[in-house]
Amino acid sequence: EPEVTQTPSHQVTQMGQEVILRCVPISNHLYFYWYRQILGQKVEFLVSFYNNEISEKSEIFDDQFSVERPDGSNFTLKIRSTKLEDSAMYFCASSEGGGTSGYEQYFGPGTRLTVT
Amino acid sequence: KNEVEQSPQNLTAQEGEFITINCSYSVGISALHWLQQHPGGGIVSLFMLSSGKKKHGRLIATINIQEKHSSLHITASHPRDSAVYICAALIPFGNDMRFGAGTRLTVKP
Numbered sequence A: 001e002p003e004v005t006q007t008p009s010h011q012v013t014q015m016g017q018e019v020i021l022r023c024v025p026i027s028n029h030l031y032f033y034w035y036r037q038i039l040g041q042k043v044e045f046l047v048s049f050y051n052n053e054i055s056e057k058s059e060i061f062d063d064q065f066s067v068e069r070p071d072g073s074n075f076t077l078k079i080r081s082t083k084l085e086d087s088a089m090y091f092c093a094s095s096e097g098g099g100t101s102g103y104e105q106y107f108g109p110g111t112r113l114t115v116t
Numbered sequence B: 001k002n003e004v005e006q007s008p009q010n011l012t013a014q015e016g017e018f019i020t021i022n023c024s025y026s027v028g029i030s031a032l033h034w035l036q037q038h039p040g041g042g043i044v045s046l047f048m049l050s051s052g053k054k055k056h057g058r059l060i061a062t063i064n065i066q067e068k069h070s071s072l073h074i075t076a077s078h079p080r081d082s083a084v085y086i087c088a089a090l091i092p093f094g095n096d097m098r099f100g101a102g103t104r105l106t107v108k109p
Helices: none
Strands: A005-007 A010-013 A017-023 A032-035 A043-050 A053-057 A065-068 A075-077 A088-095 A112-116 B004-007 B010-014 B019-025 B029-037 B043-047 B052-056 B059-064 B071-076 B083-090 B095-097 B105-108
Touching: A005 A088, A017 A032, A017 A053, A017 A088, A017 A112, A043 A065, A043 B095, A075 A088, A088 B095, B004 B083, B010 B019, B019 B029, B019 B083, B019 B105, B029 B071, B043 B059, B043 B071, B043 B083, B071 B083, B071 B095
Parallel strands: A010 A112, B010 B105
Antiparallel strands: A005 A017, A017 A075, A032 A043, A032 A088, A043 A053, A065 A075, A088 A112, B004 B019, B019 B071, B029 B043, B029 B083, B052 B059, B059 B071, B083 B095, B083 B105
């Protein structure tokens, strides 16, 4: 069964460093998403991406975040200058169509980011 | 006030028991997701529904749009059902999802 994959599973970085989290969505999916979950807290929506551009983003997704689909398979989240509060589990998800069309999202296993 | 509220926060059951987890939301939605988060952190989508009822194996999800309420039921619960169950509301005209805080279910043998 097709699945969303994410790499790495765990990333440790120093404050101020740039990190890139990678995701490979399901191949025929067109919508891509990033979410984060700070330890012990709710999952939060960060951004959705369609047709090579951001379709929606939350207040959390500020200028230090960016997303890219550098090739036909990868979908990346970049954090330019990491802060301690960026430590969280980051989930990628993908769907065949947009939420308003009733398409279910499929989640990756997550990348645990630890900023020291 | 949270836009998506779940109850209970924690639930312990004996194997075989019938489980109900509730989700209430205060925002307009286009659909509601029920998700399962395993102890390792991975998230699996169980259901997406916008009306009525869906069933998959021992899992049943219902939604009442007028009352802004959804329930997830597990029949004949098993220790492997132990996980955090999360409801998430999909906001209309977009892809933004608002998540509940989750219900931690422990099923004892």
